[in-house]
Amino acid sequence: MRFGWIVLLLLSFPVLEAIGIFWMAGAIGGWVLPWLLLDAIAGVMLIRAERVAWGARLLFSVQSGAHPLAALFASGRILLAGGLLAFPGFISDAAALLLLLAPGTWNRRKPDPLRPANDDVLEGEFKRESDDLLR
Numbered sequence: 106m107r108f109g110w111i112v113l114l115l116l117s118f119p120v121l122e123a124i125g126i127f128w129m130a131g132a133i134g135g136w137v138l139p140w141l142l143l144d145a146i147a148g149v150m151l152i153r154a155e156r157v158a159w160g161a162r163l164l165f166s167v168q169s170g171a172h173p174l175a176a177l178f179a180s181g182r183i184l185l186a187g188g189l190l191a192f193p194g195f196i197s198d199a200a201a202l203l204l205l206l207a208p209g210t211w212n213r214r215k216p217d218p219l220r221p222a223n224d225d226v227l228e229g230e231f232k233r234e235s236d237d238l239l240r
Contacts, residue, residue: 122194129195141193148190148201155183182207 130137159180166176182204189201 118196119194122192122196125195126193144198145191145193148187148192151187151190152184155180155187 126137126141159176162180163173163176167173186201186204189197189204
């Protein structure tokens with residue numbers, strides 16, 4: 106039963122996008138076509154840029170001690186947003202913007218218990234050897 110709802114949703118998505126395009130064309134006129142064209146170009150550029158950057162992001166996450174899955178999920182989120190931007194329609198544009206603007210929850214590191222909470226404070230002892238340097 107659940108599989109049927111998923112198939113129905115996936116099949117109705119392009120129809121809902123087409124209805125949204127026609128509705129927006131009626132509201133704002135001929136500006137819909139340049140919007141969709143620029144949107145598709147932005148989606149393709151985002152996919153191309155992420156295709157190059159995912160390896161560096163993965164390497165940096167491993168070197169910095171973060172979990173590598175965090176970098177993979179971030180890259181996947183950006184690739185999915187690029188695909189949604191390349192797909193014509195306003196519903197997919199809104200979903201892509203949500204994916205791009207949502208803060209990443211996978212790359213947050215837990216605080217190290219051995220590291221002090223405030224890095225500006227240096228704790229230690231000192232002893233003044235001579236007052237001759239002050240005169």
